[in-house]
Structures are given as structure tokens and as C-alpha cells.
Amino acid sequence: MxxxxxxxxxxxxxxxxPRMRSYEAGLIAVDLGAIKRNFxxxxxxISPAKVVPVIKAxxxxxxxxxxxxxxxxxxxxxxxxxxxxxxxxxxxxxxxxTLYSLYxxxxxxxxxxxxxxxxxxxxxREQVERWNAFAASKxxxxxxxxxxxxxxxxxxxxxKEGWELVAIKEQLAHINVVYVxxxxxxxxxSTHPLNDKQRVEFEKLAEQFPNSLRSLTATPVMSMSSHxxxxxxxxxxxxxxxxxxxxxVYLEQTMYVYSRIIQLREALPGDTVGYGAGHVVKEHSRxxxxxxxxxxxxxxxxxxxxxxxxxxxxxxxxxGRISMDFCVIDVSHIPExxxxxxxxxQMIGPDIRVSDLIQGxxxxxxxxxxxxxxRYHWEYLN
Amino acid sequence: MxxxxxxxxxxxxxxxxPRMRSYEAGLIAVDLGAIKRNFxxxxxxISPAKVVPVIKAxxxxxxxxxxxxxxxxxxxxxxxxxxxxxxxxxxxxxxxxTLYSLYxxxxxxxxxxxxxxxxxxxxxREQVERWNAFAASKxxxxxxxxxxxxxxxxxxxxxKEGWELVAIKEQLAHINVVYVxxxxxxxxxSTHPLNDKQRVEFEKLAEQFPNSLRSLTATPVMSMSSHxxxxxxxxxxxxxxxxxxxxxVYLEQTMYVYSRIIQLREALPGDTVGYGAGHVVKEHSRxxxxxxxxxxxxxxxxxxxxxxxxxxxxxxxxxGRISMDFCVIDVSHIPExxxxxxxxxQMIGPDIRVSDLIQGxxxxxxxxxxxxxxRYHWEYLN
Numbered sequence: 001m002x003x004x005x006x007x008x009x010x011x012x013x014x015x016x017x018p019r020m021r022s023y024e025a026g027l028i029a030v031d032l033g034a035i036k037r038n039f040x041x042x043x044x045x046i047s048p049a050k051v052v053p054v055i056k057a058x059x060x061x062x063x064x065x066x067x068x069x070x071x072x073x074x075x076x077x078x079x080x081x082x083x084x085x086x087x088x089x090x091x092x093x094x095x096x097x098t099l100y101s102l103y104x105x106x107x108x109x110x111x112x113x114x115x116x117x118x119x120x121x122x123x124x125r126e127q128v129e130r131w132n133a134f135a136a137s138k139x140x141x142x143x144x145x146x147x148x149x150x151x152x153x154x155x156x157x158x159x160k161e162g163w164e165l166v167a168i169k170e171q172l173a174h175i176n177v178v179y180v181x182x183x184x185x186x187x188x189x190s191t192h193p194l195n196d197k198q199r200v201e202f203e204k205l206a207e208q209f210p211n212s213l214r215s216l217t218a219t220p221v222m223s224m225s226s227h228x229x230x231x232x233x234x235x236x237x238x239x240x241x242x243x244x245x246x247x248x249v250y251l252e253q254t255m256y257v258y259s260r261i262i263q264l265r266e267a268l269p270g271d272t273v274g275y276g277a278g279h280v281v282k283e284h285s286r287x288x289x290x291x292x293x294x295x296x297x298x299x300x301x302x303x304x305x306x307x308x309x310x311x312x313x314x315x316x317x318x319x320g321r322i323s324m325d326f327c328v329i330d331v332s333h334i335p336e337x338x339x340x341x342x343x344x345x346q347m348i349g350p351d352i353r354v355s356d357l358i359q360g361x362x363x364x365x366x367x368x369x370x371x372x373x374x375r376y377h378w379e380y381l382n
Numbered sequence: 383m384x385x386x387x388x389x390x391x392x393x394x395x396x397x398x399x400p401r402m403r404s405y406e407a408g409l410i411a412v413d414l415g416a417i418k419r420n421f422x423x424x425x426x427x428i429s430p431a432k433v434v435p436v437i438k439a440x441x442x443x444x445x446x447x448x449x450x451x452x453x454x455x456x457x458x459x460x461x462x463x464x465x466x467x468x469x470x471x472x473x474x475x476x477x478x479x480t481l482y483s484l485y486x487x488x489x490x491x492x493x494x495x496x497x498x499x500x501x502x503x504x505x506x507r508e509q510v511e512r513w514n515a516f517a518a519s520k521x522x523x524x525x526x527x528x529x530x531x532x533x534x535x536x537x538x539x540x541x542k543e544g545w546e547l548v549a550i551k552e553q554l555a556h557i558n559v560v561y562v563x564x565x566x567x568x569x570x571x572s573t574h575p576l577n578d579k580q581r582v583e584f585e586k587l588a589e590q591f592p593n594s595l596r597s598l599t600a601t602p603v604m605s606m607s608s609h610x611x612x613x614x615x616x617x618x619x620x621x622x623x624x625x626x627x628x629x630x631v632y633l634e635q636t637m638y639v640y641s642r643i644i645q646l647r648e649a650l651p652g653d654t655v656g657y658g659a660g661h662v663v664k665e666h667s668r669x670x671x672x673x674x675x676x677x678x679x680x681x682x683x684x685x686x687x688x689x690x691x692x693x694x695x696x697x698x699x700x701x702g703r704i705s706m707d708f709c710v711i712d713v714s715h716i717p718e719x720x721x722x723x724x725x726x727x728q729m730i731g732p733d734i735r736v737s738d739l740i741q742g743x744x745x746x747x748x749x750x751x752x753x754x755x756x757r758y759h760w761e762y763l764n
Contacts, residue, residue, distance in 0.1 A: 023466045023491045057677035057706055057757075082707035083673070083757055084405045102707065103673065106644040107724035109405045123645050124723075153655040153663070153701075154671050154708055155645055185659050194659055262488040263505050263537055273535040277567050277576055281535070289536050291465070291485065295439035295752050301683065301744065319535075324439055324748060325464035325484065326536055341506075342489035362683065366706060370677050371753050375439075375465055 008312050008344040009258060016379045025291040026376035027258045027344070030062050033382055034252035036074035038241045042233075043075070045222050045249045049229040054218070054236035055090070056082035056102070061370035062240055062255060065093045066380050071239070072097060080121075080234050084109060087118040100145055100179075102155065110134040114142070119178065121145040125161040128172065135174035145179045146212070148205050150198040152185045159201065166208045177212040179232060180205065187220040187228075199228060222249050237366045255369055257348040257376070259292035259309075261341055262326065273328050274320025278303070281319075285332045288316070290345055293325040297371035298347065303327075305361050310346040312338045348372075390694050390726040391640060398761045407673040408758035409640045409726070412444050415764055416634035418456035420623045424615075425457070427604050427631045431611040436600070436618035437472070438464035438484070443752035444622055444637060447475045448762050453621070454479060462503075462616050466491060469500040482527055482561075484537065492516040496524070501560065503527040507543040510554065517556035527561045528594070530587050532580040534567045541583065548590045559594040561614060562587065569602040569610075581610060604631050619748045637751055639730040639758070641674035641691075643723055644708065655710050656702025660685075663701075667714045670698070672727055675707040679753035680729065685709075687743050692728040694720045730754075 009017065013029050020027065042051045053076050059067035068079060068090055078098040081087050087101040104123040105113070110131060113120050122128045122144050135142040146165070149156030157165060182202040186192035199216060206214045213231035219238035221229060241251035267287050273279040281287075290309070294300045300322045307318045309329055316329040331339055348354060354365045391399065395411050402409065424433045435458050441449035450461060450472055460480040463469045469483040486505040487495070492513060495502050504510045504526050517524040528547070531538030539547060564584040568574035581598060588596045595613035601620035603611060623633035649669050655661040663669075672691070676682045682704045689700045691711055698711040713721055728734060736747045 023489055023494050025465045025467065025485065060677075060706075082677075083407045085407065085757060103407065103644055105723075106642065106673075107405055112405050124647075149647070151654050151659065152657075153647065153649050153653050153669055154705065154710055158647055158649075160648070185654060185657055188658075194654070260488065262485055265506075265531070265535065265540055266542070267535050267540075271535050272533050272567060272576070275534075275567055276570075277533065287535055291488075294749055295442075295464075297753070300746065300749060323536065324442075324752070328536055341487075364682065367676055367682060370706070371679070375467060 008338070008346070010256070010350055012381065013256060013258075016377075019379070020377050024377045026260060026296070026373055027256075027379070028373040028376045029256040029379045029381055030066065031252070031254045031256070031381045032066060032070035034241060034254045035062075035067060035239055036070055038239045038251050038254070039071055039074045039076060039235075041249050041251065042222070042235055042238060046229050046233055049221075050213075050232040051235050052076070052078045052080060052100075052215075052232055053239055054080040054234050056080065056086055056236070057370055060237055060240050060366050061372065063378070063380070064090060068094050068097070070382065084112060084118070088112075088116050091116055091118060102147075104147070104155065105130055114138065119143045119145060121147050121155075121181070123147050123155045123157065125157055125165050128157075128165055128175070129168075132172045132174045141174050141176050143176050143178050145181055146177050146209070148180065148182045148202060150182045150201045151194055152183050154183075156182065162205045166205065169208065177209055179215050180209050180212045181215040181234070184217060184220075184228075187217060187224065190220065190223045190225075195224070195228070240366075240369060253350070253353055255348055255354070257346075257373055258344045259290045259296075259347055261288045261311075261339070261343045261345060262291050263289040263341060264331070264339055265289070272320075275323065276321060279320035285330055286334075286339070287319060288329050288331045288339065288345075290327050290329060291325075292327055292347060292373075293323045295324045296373055296375055297368070298322055298327060299363070299367070301363075302357070302361065305359075307357065308352070310349070310351045311343065314338060315351075390720070390728070392638070392732055394763065395638060395640075398759075401761070402759050406759045408642060408678070408755055409638075409761070410755040410758045411638040411761045411763055412448065413634070413636045413638070413763045414448060414452035416623060416636045417444075417449060417621055418452055420621045420633050420636070421453055421456045421458060421617075423631050423633065424604070424617055424620060428611050428615055431603075432595075432614040433617050434458070434460045434462060434482075434597075434614055435621055436462040436616050438462065438468055438618070439752055442619055442622050442748050443754065445760070445762070446472060450476050450479070452764065466494060466500070470494075470498050473498055473500060484529075486529075486537065487512055496520065501525045501527060503529050503537075503563070505529050505537045505539065507539055507547050510539075510547060510557070511550075514554045514556045523556055523558050525558050525560050527563055528559050528591070530562065530564045530584060532564045532583045533576055534565050536565075538564065544587045548587065551590065559591055561597050562591050562594045563597040563616070566599060566602075566610075569599060569606065572602065572605045572607075577606070577610070622748075622751060635732075635735055637730055637736070639728075639755055640726045641672045641678075641729050643670045643693075643721065643725045643727060644673050645671040645723060646713070646721055647671070654702075657705065658703060661702035667712055668716075668721070669701060670711050670713045670721065670727075672709050672711060673707075674709055674729060674755075675705045677706045678755055678757055679750070680704055680709060681745070681749070683745075684739070684743065687741075689739065690734070692731070692733045693725065696720060697733075
């Protein structure tokens with residue numbers, strides 16, 4: 001059965017198969033080398049502005065500790081995360097790294113940040129004053145990031161709060177504002193008029209903090225005009241690269257997801273496939289049931305689109321709704337030798353980037369890796 | 383800050399709060415007692431037919447080992463899972479339990495099933511013959527389930543295969559068919575004509591295996607006519623109860639999900655909220671940013687509907703798109719004393735069952751618990 005077990009996966013993954021137990025339901029490989037190279041490409045592309053990786057949400061599903069370690073090897077020294085728990089966990093793994101937590105001082109968390117040596121992103125005027133008072137009480141000057149909101153209405157100081165802060169900034173003797181930052185709401189569209197509006201508003205506030213570095217953009221930085229680069233870009237999904245390339249920089253795919261054929265069947269005209277009998281077979285067909293469903297992060301809503309997979313060099317389309325643990329594809333056109341129980345099926349890989357998978361859907365690319373394949377065998381390539 | 387920390391959660395969860403670290407981003411409580419009572423209600427409702435719990439996909443997101451243990455305490459002795467990995471893991475935790483794996487013998491897995499004492503659900507004629515041959519090679523009679531497909535075209539023997547199997551059943555001397563089963567495609571609609579069509583087809587095949595128990599239905603068994611009950615129902619999401627009640631049986635909610643207010647802000651007319659500036663503020667408003675996003679399983683697509691949360695006794699609606707780590711709600715109408723950073727916000731709870739959350743959407747209820755709150759503090763109530 002060795003032949004079966006190794007069929008249909010790309011050469012770079014072949015080494016993994018002997019390490020797997022033969023019955024495992026699927027395989028995910030994360031290419032840390034590709035993530036490192038994407039980081040370097042971003043860095044070269046926006047230099048002298050700096051790239052600070054965003055590895056919140058378990059590095060967008062790819063594995064925070066492995067991805068963080070790889071990015072340190074590639075030269076990253078600072079990281080953004082969302083929750084305080086993420087920061088504390090990452091700090092134990094990368095004690096030398098500088099970590100910023102976007103959730104800020106939303107509760108009485110000053111002491112937590114202080115003890116764990118994590119830098120808060122301060123999101124309200126009150127949080128800035130509270131951090132300053134805390135630092136004073138310790139007789140220290142403590143680092144922070146100040147986040148001005150300019151159009152997301154999500155986190156960060158409102159314009160009113162921002163200018164109130166400017167008015168009292170001389171009182172903030174105990175904080176060192178490493179960065180001032182804001183976040184664009186429409187930067188996926190590089191020509192969106194809100195981008196310039198947000199930039200101008202941010203620049204006015206940032207000028208008031210001449211000793212702080214400025215950061216406005218995230219992954220889309222590469223396709224935006226140079227005004228937006230400033231001193232630093234906070235780059236998340238671009239590093240994970242299955243989803244985004246700009247005209248100037250090629251980003252490598254970093255994630256490979258393979259399910260397996262659980263069963264093959266003949267289907268006759270009139271046979272119904274899946275819940276709600278949502279697909280009716282038109283002519284004598286061959287169907288394959290795959291070891292992936294919405295419990296594996298292969299979202300139910302993908303069935304509404306012409307979603308496809310690859311078996312060897314052959315593309316095959318979904319038939320019927322995605323179940324919790326299974327989906328069904330039509331393999332009528334695929335030669336017999338490619339079809340057997342246990343065969344590997346490419347869900348994301350050389351022929352299907354995440355951007356292909358979500359083509360024509362309402363998904364954003366980062367939604368896919370974030371939840372995919374938690375029952376699968378995971379491997380990291382370096 | 384003790385007052386703040388304990389506000390807005392129901393009394394049954396108050397004991398949990400002192401065990402949490404004050405900065406945690408959210409709280410999930412799973413009520414194992416409620417799951418046990420739901421199991422008992424199902425059992426009473428369909429007796430003398432038996433209820434066999436389905437705890438695949440980490441017990442639909444609630445925790446396979448905790449839920450499995452609780453159901454054993456409630457009298458369950460058999461369980462269905464999907465993958466072989468799930469079965470092996472569960473067997474180490476519940477060595478006395480009888481486990482059926484729906485993925486079947488899709489690869490050369492006979493020996494794995496045998497060594498771990500897991501019973502395969504056989505999905506093709508070839509798998510039945512292979513299991514019989516394997517048992518013969520061991521000089522034993524081995525248990526199995528035979529799955530006839532009658533309308534899902536997903537897993538299980540086709541009608542043709544089923545009757546081929548009947549023709550050779552005398553040769554299958556080394557297997558003991560504990561159950562014959564099939565699975566309905568449209569049982570959410572109890573009057574759907576396919577239900578009876580599938581039932582009749584299944585009964586014809588099942589008659590050929592008079593020594594085997596019969597199982598056709600899943601959670602919807604309670605709202606279907608008594609013909610469908612047969613000897614056993616495989617019950618999954620009904621046990622987890624946030625999503626389904628029948629006219630005859632009340633099912634308790636089993637999952638409570640609370641996020642927190644990360645930030646409060648004033649918003650002015652014309653302010654835009656979230657990515658794509660998808661929401662424009664009409665009048666002076668108060669907004670709250672919550673510690674939940676699609677990385678926490680609060681699906682991005684929920685923003686298209688009138689999705690709401692509760693803060694204390696007050697309902698509040700989403701404003702703008704759901705981000706990866708955040709969502710924003712309009713709290714303009716909520717009294718000041720309920721609004722503070724760190725306050726608990728009910729996402730799923732006494733006032734919001736999963737069925738409420740997905741009302742009017744295209745989600746099925748099981749999609750929500752399966753991915754929610756992986757960054758949160760989890761507790762089990764018993």
C-alpha cells in the first residue's frame with residue numbers, strides 16, 4: 001500500500017508521509033521557509049520602513065509559536081498579537097522578542113503587562129493616562145503604542161480624544177510612545193478615498209508625537225503609494241502568503257492541505273447527494289467522499305460556489321452540501337488509477353491557493369487557514 | 383474591580399469568575415449536567431429504542447472527553463465518532479465504552495481497528511468483505527456496523543452494493559453485524575417525502591439482517607413518526623441542546639459564551655465602522671468593541687443579519703463587519719452603569735440560544751459551537 005499512501009502529494013511533502021500514521025484523516029504542512037522569505041520580500045519592498053509581523057489568532061491559524069520562531073530567525077524582533085493570553089504565551093517562547101498586545105488595558109491589566117514585559121497598545125485617552133500613572137507609581141518610564149482611530153470606530157482614540165491627549169501630552173512624563181498607529185478600513189482598495197482621508201487625519205496627530213515612529217498600514221502596504229509606508233507596517237496575512245500578491249512582490253504559498261478519499265461510489269441519474277438532497281445526479285457518475293467537512297474548517301458556505309479540489313492533475317468539483325465530517329466530489333472524468341480509498345486530495349496546494357478557493361465567494365482569505373484542519377496531521381517545513 | 387468582573391453573567395456562572403485570570407478575553411461554560419439531562423430526555427422519549435450519542439468533531443465543539451465522560455455517567459455505553467484518531471483518543475479515556483468510527487476501513491486500517499478495539503462502520507461491499515477476511519485471518523468473529531446509503535450518496539453501500547451483499551451474506555461468517563444503519567438527507571423537514579422513500583428502501587435491506595439492530599435517524603428522531611425510531615437513534619447536536627427542541631421534549635441549553643467590552647467610544651454622524659466602512663453612523667452614538675471576532679468562531683457572515691448580544695438585560699446589535707479579533711455593537715440605549723471596559727457580554731446564553739443567533743441566516747446550528755471561543759477560558763459545570 002506504500003504506493004497508494006504516497007500518491008498525489010507534491011514532492012516537497014513526500015518526506016512527511018512516512019512520519020504519519022497510515023490512517024490519519026488529512027495532512028497540513030506549513031512552509032516556514034516560505035514565511036521567512038515572504039517576510040524578507042516585504043522588508044525589502046518597503047525598506048527603510050520596518051515590517052512588524054502580526055501573529056495573533058495563532059498566526060492566522062498557522063501556529064503562533066512555530067511561525068514566531070521562524071520569523072525571529074528571519075530577523076523579526078517585534079510582534080503584534082491581539083489578546084493578553086497570546087502575548088503571555090508567546091513571551092515564554094520568544095523571551096527576547098518585543099510584543100505588543102492590541103487589546104490594550106481593557107481591564108485592570110497594567111500589572112499583567114508590566115510583569116510579563118508586554119507593551120500595551122493604548123486605545124483610549126483614559127488608558128494612556130492610566131498607563132502613565134502606573135509607570136509613575138513604579139518610578140519608571142514604560143513603553144507603549146498609542147492607537148488613534150481614524151475610520152474603523154473599533155479600537156483606538158477618537159479624534160476628540162486624540163486632540164485632548166495632545167493638549168495634555170506634557171503631563172505624560174512616564175511613558176515612552178514607541179509607535180503611534182492607526183488602521184485603514186478600506187486599504188484592500190488602494191484607490192479608496194477614505195485611505196487618504198484617514199492618512200491625513202493620522203498625520204496631523206502623529207506630528208504631535210515627533211519622537212514616536214508612525215504606522216498606518218497592514219498587508220496592503222505594498223500596493224499603496226509611498227505616503228502610506230511611514231516608519232512601520234504591521235503585516236499579517238501577507239506573510240502567510242496563500243492569499244495576496246502585489247504587482248511588485250511575489251508572495252509564496254505557505255500552507256498545504258490534503259484530505260483523503262474515504263469512499264468511492266457509482267451514482268445513478270436521480271440519485272440525491274448530501275443534506276437537503278441539494279444535488280441531483282444527472283447521468284451515471286462516479287463520486288468520491290472526502291475526509292473533510294465544516295468541522296475541519298471547510299466552510300459549509302463554500303458549497304454555493306464552484307468549489308474544486310485536485311486529485312493528481314485532475315480538477316474535481318463539489319457535489320451537494322458540505323457535511324460536518326465529509327464532502328462529496330464528482331470524479332467521473334478522472335482515470336481509474338487515480339481513484340482509490342485513502343488517496344490524497346489537494347484542498348489547498350500548488351494548484352489551489354486560498355485566493356482560488358474563495359474566488360467569487362464572500363470569504364476573506366484569512367478566514368480559511370484560521371480554522372482549517374484541526375483534526376489533521378500537522379507538519380512544519382523549514 | 384470585583385463588581386465589574388462579576389457583572390452581567392448568570393448566577394450559575396458566578397462561581398467560575400474567581401478561578402479566571404482577570405485579563406482573560408472571554409468565557410465559555412459547558413453545562414455537562416444539562417447534556418446528561420438531554421440524553422435522559424431523548425432516551426425516555428424514544429424508548430424502547432436506544433440513544434447512542436455522536437461525539438465526533440470534539441463533541442460538536444464542546445469537548446469530546448468531558449462530554450463522553452458525562453454521558454457515560456448518564457448511562458451511555460456506546461458512541462459514534464468520525465475519524466479513527468477520534469476513536470483512538472476516546473478509547474484511552476473511556477476504555478469500557480463501545481466506539482464506532484464512521485470513517486470505516488478507508489485505508490488498510492483493519493489492524494488499527496482491531497488493536498484498539500474500535501468497531502468500524504463499513505461503507506462499501508468491499509469493506510465488509512475485507513473485514514470478514516481480516517476476522518477470519520484472526521480466527522475470530524468481529525463486530526461491525528453496516529451502513530446502507532439510501533439517499534445521501536455520501537458514505538455507505540449503494541443499493542446495488544447492498545443487494546450484492548445480501549446475495550453473499552452466508553459467506554460472511556466472521557463478522558457480527560451489531561447494527562445496520564442508514565442516514566436521512568432531509569429529516570430536518572419531518573414531512574419531506576424523501577424520508578419515507580429512504581425508510582422503505584432501508585427496511586427492505588435491513589430485513590435481510592434479522593439479527594442486527596436497525597438505526598435510521600439522528601437528532602430529528604423526536605419529531606418524526608414512530609416508524610423511524612427503529613432500534614436506535616444516533617443523536618449528536620440534540621444532546622448539546624442549544625439548537626433544537628421538539629414539541630414533545632424540551633432540551634436544555636448547554637453552552638454559555640461571554641465576550642468582554644474592550645473599549646467604549648462616542649461616534650458622530652458620518653463616522654464609519656469596521657472594514658469596508660460598511661456601517662455609517664447616523665446620529666451621535668455610543669459603540670462598544672467586543673473581544674470576539676471570526677478567529678473566535680464568531681463568523682464574519684453573521685454581520686449580514688440583525689445579530690445581537692446582551693449586556694445585562696439589554697439587547698444590542700452589531701454595527702459593521704466582524705473583524706478577526708473584534709466586533710462592534712451599538713450600545714447607545716444602554717444605561718451607563720452597564721457599560722465599562724471588561725464588562726461581560728452575552729454572545730450565547732440565557733437570552734441567546736444558538737437557534738436565536740442563526741435566525742434568518744444560512745447557518746446550521748452545529749456550525750457555531752464547533753469553532754467558537756478557542757481563545758477563551760473554558761469551564762465545565764456538572
